Amino acid sequence: MKLSERISVARGEAPAAAAVAPAASAAPAGAPAAPRQSAVTALPSISAASPASPAAGAAHATAAAAVPHSSQSSDALSGLKQRVGETLFERMGARVNDPNLGEGDLLASARDILAEIVESERVPLSSEERQRLVKEIGDDVLGYGPLQPLLEDPAVTEIMVNGPDSIFIERKGRLTLSGARFRSEDHLRQVIEKIVTRVGRRIDESSPLVDARLEDGSRVNAVIPPLAVNGSSLTIRKFAADPLKASDLVAFGSISPEMAELLDACVKAHLNIIVSGGTGTGKTTLLNVLSSFIPAGERIITIEDAVELQLQQDHVVRLESRPANIEGKGEITIRDLLKNSLRMRPDRIVVGECRSGEALDMLQAMNTGHDGSLSTVHANSPRDAVSRLETLVLMAGMDLPLRAIREQISSAVDVIVQLTRLRDGTRRVTHVTEVHGMEGEIVTLQDVFVFDYAAGVDADGRFLGKPRPTGVRPRFTDRFDDLGITLSPRVFEVEGSRTWNP
Numbered sequence: 001m002k003l004s005e006r007i008s009v010a011r012g013e014a015p016a017a018a019a020v021a022p023a024a025s026a027a028p029a030g031a032p033a034a035p036r037q038s039a040v041t042a043l044p045s046i047s048a049a050s051p052a053s054p055a056a057g058a059a060h061a062t063a064a065a066a067v068p069h070s071s072q073s074s075d076a077l078s079g080l081k082q083r084v085g086e087t088l089f090e091r092m093g094a095r096v097n098d099p100n101l102g103e104g105d106l107l108a109s110a111r112d113i114l115a116e117i118v119e120s121e122r123v124p125l126s127s128e129e130r131q132r133l134v135k136e137i138g139d140d141v142l143g144y145g146p147l148q149p150l151l152e153d154p155a156v157t158e159i160m161v162n163g164p165d166s167i168f169i170e171r172k173g174r175l176t177l178s179g180a181r182f183r184s185e186d187h188l189r190q191v192i193e194k195i196v197t198r199v200g201r202r203i204d205e206s207s208p209l210v211d212a213r214l215e216d217g218s219r220v221n222a223v224i225p226p227l228a229v230n231g232s233s234l235t236i237r238k239f240a241a242d243p244l245k246a247s248d249l250v251a252f253g254s255i256s257p258e259m260a261e262l263l264d265a266c267v268k269a270h271l272n273i274i275v276s277g278g279t280g281t282g283k284t285t286l287l288n289v290l291s292s293f294i295p296a297g298e299r300i301i302t303i304e305d306a307v308e309l310q311l312q313q314d315h316v317v318r319l320e321s322r323p324a325n326i327e328g329k330g331e332i333t334i335r336d337l338l339k340n341s342l343r344m345r346p347d348r349i350v351v352g353e354c355r356s357g358e359a360l361d362m363l364q365a366m367n368t369g370h371d372g373s374l375s376t377v378h379a380n381s382p383r384d385a386v387s388r389l390e391t392l393v394l395m396a397g398m399d400l401p402l403r404a405i406r407e408q409i410s411s412a413v414d415v416i417v418q419l420t421r422l423r424d425g426t427r428r429v430t431h432v433t434e435v436h437g438m439e440g441e442i443v444t445l446q447d448v449f450v451f452d453y454a455a456g457v458d459a460d461g462r463f464l465g466k467p468r469p470t471g472v473r474p475r476f477t478d479r480f481d482d483l484g485i486t487l488s489p490r491v492f493e494v495e496g497s498r499t500w501n502p
């Protein structure tokens with residue numbers, strides 16, 4: 001969305017501006033006409049409105065505690081914000097539509113002008129306080145209010161809003177209650193509206209659940225009352241500007257260097273790989289890492305519900321499914337995209353997540369010349385991943401006998417990589433498992449790596465173990481030999497075995 005539109009959406013907060021900004025006309029009634037007060041009273045309310053502001057010093061915290069959060073002072077603040085927003089728009093003038101200015105430059109100059117306006121309001125503030133005021137007004141007018149600092153903080157990976165007073169964040173895999181809060185349920189709803197209207201969706205009583213995406217790719221889910229009982233709820237999975245790489249996963253202990261070497265060889269040898277794990281265990285991240293092992297020059301088609309994968313190769317076609325519109329028409333499913341992708345001459349198909357009947361089409365593609373395909377399923381063990389795939393294939397509605405489905409799975413899938421989020425918050429690959437074949441009615445699996453839980457935990461509860469080779473040399477290594485891919489001997493070497501088998 002252009003800055004000009006953003007500002008008009010932001011201006012929609014003020015009832016007077018509603019006519020100029022029809023997109024925001026659905027917004028809940030904004031701030032009541034604010035009594036023109038001395039801006040001094042606005043200061044304590046700023047601290048009170050967002051005690052989490054990083055710049056908030058001890059002095060302000062005390063001020064916030066001492067001055068009750070009166071509706072009068074919040075009126076003064078919203079009055080000030082409204083005035084500043086209006087003035088900003090006037091001053092930006094023609095610049096907003098200047099095609100030579102990039103979005104980043106525009107935002108920067110908007111913030112400069114904002115600083116000037118606040119300066120001219122002659123508020124008696126220290127320079128640090130003034131900066132904070134400019135930042136908060138900027139966040140409210142141009143950004144997402146109290147969420148903005150959290151969105152800008154690269155250490156925060158997930159933001160969960162459970163009503164206006166409770167914003168949880170995830171940092172380094174750990175959840176904590178952040179000090180940030182919205183002024184009111186209305187304020188929260190305004191921010192939700194802003195997010196949702198920017199991607200051309202709407203949220204109201206008739207469609208109270210919405211998925212959206214921020215400009216940077218972060219995924220957003222919003223639920224409003226009456227479905228969300230204790231206030232509107234918002235979940236933001238932040239888009240990693242710099243996605244984790246294989247070396248990061250090794251550094252975190254999620255995979256071992258030997259495992260990385262093996263997985264790299266599996267991808268290069270065109271094995272079909274399924275990443276399995278629960279929600280937030282790092283499936284998409286690992287899928288991205290696996291995809292990075294695909295050699296340049298192969299034509300890759302990625303198919304996702306919401307684009308998350310960030311492939312570095314040149315020859316990539318990215319497809320995204322689409323939900324039905326308000327009249328219930330125009331839905332394009334992952335399955336539709338998958339069928340279509342087969343006509344696009346892919347060398348590799350990467351399906352972000354198999355959650356329905358597309359599993360059947362994917363297995364068929366894997367079995368009919370599109371080997372080297374990658375996907376993820378939601379399951380808690382490699383065995384569970386197989387039964388999950390069975391269930392998903394049944395969802396395709398083809399009425400296939402179970403045995404036929406299992407045969408499809410066993411001949412299509414070569415490797416299952418299992419991710420688990422351990423009690424200590426770390427995400428680890430707990431299994432690398434070869435799909436062997438069928439024995440009677442059963443798909444046979446053979447673990448190549450398993451996580452060593454027996455190593456126990458340290459004083460802080462962190463797991464000391466790492467993924468260890470079982471010593472079994474998987475059959476698919478024959479393919480490596482045919483293709484001239486060599487692995488270092490240490491990959492399958494069980495620690496300590498040297499002494500016994502010199």
Ligand SMILES: Nc1ncnc2c1ncn2[C@@H]1O[C@H](COP(=O)(O)OP(=O)(O)O)[C@@H](O)[C@H]1O
Pocket residue numbers: 157158173240244249252254277278279280281282283284285286426427428
């Ligand atoms: N191995 C890892 N170690 C630490 N954090 C990780 C790891 N893998 C993923 N993450 C982080 O966990 C979050 C969820 O990852 P994601 O791959 O989207 O999970 P999933 O697809 O399983 O839901 C992201 O914020 C991501 O950056």
Ligand SMILES: [Mg+2]
Pocket residue numbers: 283284285353
């Ligand atoms: Mg995912």
